[in-house]
Amino acid sequence: MMRILFAASEIYPLIKTGGLADVAGALPVALRAKGHDVKLIMPAYKGILEKVEAIHKKTNLGNPFGVGDLILLETRIIENDTPIYLLQCQALFERDAGPYLDQDGTDYVDNHLRFGAFSWAIAMLAQHGHLIGWQADILHLNDWQTGFAAAYLKSWKLNHIPIISTVHNLRYNGSFEMNRFPDMRLSSELLDMHGMEFYGRFSGLKAGLVYADAITTVSPTYAKEIVTSEYGDGLDGTLRAMRYKLHGILNGVDYEQWSPEKDQLISQAYSIDSIEKKCANKLALLNENKLPEDPSTLLFGIVSRLTEQKGLDLVLEAIPALLQKGCRLIVLGSGDKALESAYLALQQQYPNQVSIKIGYDEAYSHRLQAGVDALLIPSRFEPCGLTQLYALKYGTLPLVRKTGGLADSVFETGEQANGFVFEQANAQALKEAMLRTLACFEDINAWREKQSNAMAYDFSWEGTTVKWEQLYSSLLN
Template sequence: MKILFAASEIYPLIKTGGLADVAGALPVALRNKGHDVKLIMPAYRGILEKVAPIQKSINLGNPFGVGDLLLLETHIPENDTPIWLLQCQALYEREDGPYVDKHGIDFTDNHIRFAALSWATATLALHGDLMDWQADILHLNDWQTGFAAAYLKEWKTEHLPIVTTVHNLRYNGSFDMDKFVDTHLSPELLSIHGMEFYGRFSGLKAGLVYADAITTVSPTYAQEILTPEYGDGLDGTLRAMQEKLSGILNGVDYDQWSPEKDTLIPHNYDVESLDQKQANKLALLQENGLSEDTSKPIFGVVSRLTEQKGLDLVLEVMPALLDKGARLVVLGSGDKHLESGYLALQKTYPEQVAVRIGYFEDYSHRIQAGIDALLIPSRFEPCGLTQLYALKYGTLPVVRHTGGLADTVFEDAVLGDAVPGNERRANGFVFKEANAESLKSAMERCMECFNDTEKWQEKQKNAMRYDYSWDVVTDQWINLYQSLLNK
């Protein structure tokens, strides 16, 4: 199959979150299974330096009145995946991130920036002769590419099947109605059954209502978003289209994330050499100038610092656990009051707490290898990738029972229906209610288990033996694409 995969960020070219990891890995996994996948993404500042020399370019004109849109054909050197970069200096040549300025404020023209990406995606999907390659399937990701489904709907073509993947429903890409004219879409699409969203218009809703299939990044999240609690105003829309909604768990690129192969950690190890994980633990303590007593557990956080991630709860319970000898290593950025809270905690416990504001890929690997337990107390979590990385590193996740966390982390072992290999192995610590008391109880159970070396190592080995590789989940994607083509 020929699959056009559209995303606003793709690792290793640019990354702000899990979308980039998925967009960087799933197309590679599909190509490894023999399918012809090509990517499309904006040419943000500095991107051209990270790709191979441009092989071909085409001028798509100036449909949005902000400058010509150039489609540049190249490939990603790390994995040889073909990619089209959409170049427009006025839209994408920004010093800051792909979505927000240096103050963390959304760019005021994001509706045009991603309408342009979507328009180019739809044009390429419909007119394969432009680049001598005609897609069979169009795979959109999140609101930034959702407008593409609206353009294809408006052009009233017998278009190719569209899959829209929701990585986080909360980011719905909605804008004030007076900006709709800038998209050059027809007002006919602004019904309650179309792009209209509580008096605004939404790129994500366009991607949902005009898609042939909708996927989320875990089975549990696919069910949760049908409820008002998790649906963020789109639960009614999704319930009406429930027959085309499914959840496919994200995978992990174990070439990037496994302690046997990881070139970014001081000491490699596997399930049979867990003593080397202790060496990584000591190295992490030394790197951060923390107390080097390895007989006490280190909790870790690698996350956006937001209340969605439940990280206000960690601040609430952590002092009591630090007083019992625990340590905490934090990497992330986000809400300023949470950043300040963690920095204040570090100041109060300088020998037990290390905080770095920002994101550093190499350091995140050293944290996963060096901590004992990873904290993910999310109020909701579409999939979560850090807990999947943690499992492979023998780092036990402490998670709330929601979304992809509920699908991948289990406190107790559960045998299958007498089918060999169908047992669920205990690999972490789980709590149900999104409050400080429940999190504290789970962390105390974690510390109690840590003190029982035999029991702890059994859970570590269970965790490391789970296989969440892309190779396992890719067949589900192939089956979905094929079912749409068969229709």
Template sequence: MTIRALHVASELYPLLKTGGLADVAGALPPALIERGADVRVLLPGFPAVLAGVSELRTVAQLGRRFDTPGVTLERGTLESNGLIVYVIRAASLYDRPGNPYLDDQHVPYGDNAQRFALLGWVAAQLAQQLDPAWLPQIVHAHDWHAGLAPAYLKAAERQHGRALARSVFTVHNLAYQGIFPAHQFGQLALPDDFFSVHGVEFYGQLSFLKAGLYYSDRITTVSPTYAREIQTLAQGGGLDGLLRQRAHDLSGILNGVDYAIWNPAADPLLATHYTATRLAGKVACKEALQKRFGLAQKSDTLLFGVVSRLTEQKGLDLLLGAVPEIVKRGGQLVVFGTGDPALENGLKRVAHAHPESLAVELGFDEALAHTIVAGSDVIAVPSRFEPCGLTQLYALAYGSLPLVHGVGGLADTVLDASLENLADDLATGFVFERFEPAGLVAAIRRAFALYGRRTEWKATQRRAMRQDFGWGASAERYLALYRELV
């Protein structure tokens, strides 16, 4: 039996990407299709989406919805892999340049509730045969933007008096909850009783994320450790009680890596290629990186790389405090990303003081991200919390040993280069357990110590590169979940 599943998300690589959600939305559906499922994706009609989907044809005229005239649903394909994509065309809601969620001042758009309610509502309509040619059995909603899809499904089931598609809700990051003022509930066209503690109400406001957690048939998150962590007071973001109640419906399925994109042997964004058995090319990548950032051209210097949002969640404040340790030991550090202005300025100041060994660039560029992952000896991901983390998985594939805080998906994917792990051929990176300066500094010292032992360093690099975090195993687990539900 072929399972028909609709994935609902706000972004999808390569059309539009602000973070890891886009990578997952771009890679998981094709991995499921390879395994025999019939999967399509529903996206808001942002300019980059409309420009990137080919052969768009109208499926349905939806008229005026959420105070927006002329809403239509269109269907097209992704040229790169033939994935079928539904796009909601609603110019007054989605036709805005730049970031899909924030205006030029980095402030969330005032009508985000309507913009993303429409996404969830259309998903539920597709489960009621909005497309005469295709009916999903599973509606798989991703993050708060799609959080109302399970709620609209439950409301429709009440109206029809029968079950429709089953729903799965995946939390990529519980910290982003899609919270809006209570008075906006009236614009969502949901039954009145859905605004309650047993529903979408969250401390007197309205939460799209809570709607997804409350009304979906099953909840997944993006690593086994994170699935446990979000059931605690410390990491539950005020939803830990609900998550503990639904513990039997909650599972952690690790995100995968698309090795077609992240592969140092064939990466078109690298000047030189290399493999686990032929690592010479990695030295050339390191030289190219030092040159690109104007650092001292020394091949025997331990080079740390950071590709990240520059925020406290990502632990960059802790790393900033450890910079003297890296400099004192003769190491180098390259930081690339954007985020909190105070962190950006702090990092720029330190870089200014140590131009030979420290470089900071603000922005995001996919090609430069690949250059840094390939050219670094160590990739630092010192996050306070991390649902899954993809950067450390890319780093492993490129033989750039990850230095991580032992939380969430970081704890599930990196094994520390302790003496016993090295002796048992298990080590793949450096893990610190306590989120405090001493813990991070000790991990940095372990990195320098291992780097001084070239044979063991190379063996650890090769072991890291042999790890397989492809989408295969994860896609199988999602398929098993769909089959249980159907």
């Protein structure tokens, strides 16, 4: 039994902007099911206290940053009974907009201080468990928002517990202008090229990488990609030097949440043995989107942030050829304003074939996964991707670019073919893959075979958790 302090800036079902929240909401639960003592820590954003049990205990950590007391609230997540510490500081975390961006969609100007204070509290708990009556054996950090914790532990020059730092997306490096560094209460000794200095700035992600005992990414292929200049986002040199401690572990899926047999959010439950019932979800989704209820035409779907990273500009170039052949498209997402506008314009141009919903809606994303025939994920890079793993379980065939976790989970050929794959990040390669998808869809036996293969894959956390246990144990030993 290991005691693990798991730190993340977002955790489902309390708050979610992306895949980090899904992982932080599921991996600790899976580890606890294996008998480990896992406790979570996250900021107490506005409205979070309404989503947890009544507070069991409060611990005042003082006012080290001069913005108000940092108060640790001990409670549990109601849905899965997982213990969680919420860091409360009204000035830093109780904002009306999201966890990272203001109402205009720009980074809060004090994000360095917000997540510096959060990281300081994480480091305090990791080092001084007596404050809360529980001493962790392992500290597991996630992304740049927690990376500063490794820097605090380094700067305190004390023996500390082993640190794992997981990179969910290298592009978000949490770097800030040097004139903000004095706010951090960190030693300037850490500001060199072998430390947390990053092209004349200081970076929370780099701190997490260089001061951790192990670095993990969310898929084996992404771990290989990020040591190259093409995918390394300026950190490839650092990562090549640290290859000895770099591991790629593919994310898992919580099939209690994402399974067409158990999903309470979809119109019609179905399984690998009753795959024909999936059609009822397609008809319901078409009806909801006021599109003609014709199950015989191929329905593509997208659930994504609308960004160039996700390759969604390529879809705009490739899709007209498919729409001219009668295919349809349903999109759920938000992000780049120019892309949002372009997708809405596409809907205006093809009102009987295209439906666009700007924003994010968890229940609707389930209905979309169950209702579409094929899910488009043409990412230029993709650390893991969870939507393709969800799609597979729903018998919704993913069409992906061969990169990162997509390359580790979706295969077009071979006995276990479960989707469609293209290699070059351009619209022509995507269009050709979409035409292959259409040809397969028109051959019902070939389509059913791929659907059966897809639904048979098991990406549950149970198998993934074994790899985490092995990594944790290796650090403790």
